[in-house]
Amino acid sequence: MEVQYFTKEGLENLKKELLQMKTVERPKISQQIAEARDKGDLSENAEYDAAKEAQGLMEAKISQMEKLLGNARLLDEDKMDTSKVMVLCKVKVKNHKTGNTVQYQLVSEKEADISTGRISVKSPIATGLMGKKVGDIIDITVPAGVIKMEVLEISI
Secondary structure, X not given: OOOEEEOHHHHHHHHHHHXXXXXXXXXXXXXXXXXXXXXXXXXXXXXXXXXXXXXXXXXXXXXXXXXXXHXXXXXXXXXXXXXXXXXXXXXXXXXXXXXXXXXXXXXXOOOOEHHHOEEEOOOHHHHHHOOOOOOOEEEEEEOOEEEEEEEEEEEO
């Protein structure tokens, strides 16, 4: 698994989610298994099978989250270079076709939320903007076609 960069808020949310899974969800599933086991014959017990399957899925999610946290890096905003577009930067761009300006923050896939302007660094727009400087005009290929964008501003 590759290194993923997070905002302080995003990393804290990830840790809270993992803690929730370990301290609330996991015990709840264990309780469901125990209750189903108490009902007798396990070979024909659908509740037991469903609880065991849920346990397997939960353990897989926990394992995946632990790996993600193990490879997570927190970027120090004080040391970020705003001369070019990088992970966690906020980028104001102008769409040359529509004339609209929009601001994006380039974040990890886990933190992406287009409704708040946070796009994944793996998205076509973020990939096209990465490394660009203020004044650069680029053609970015997106599923709907090619968008000509101009970088207006880079901030933290």
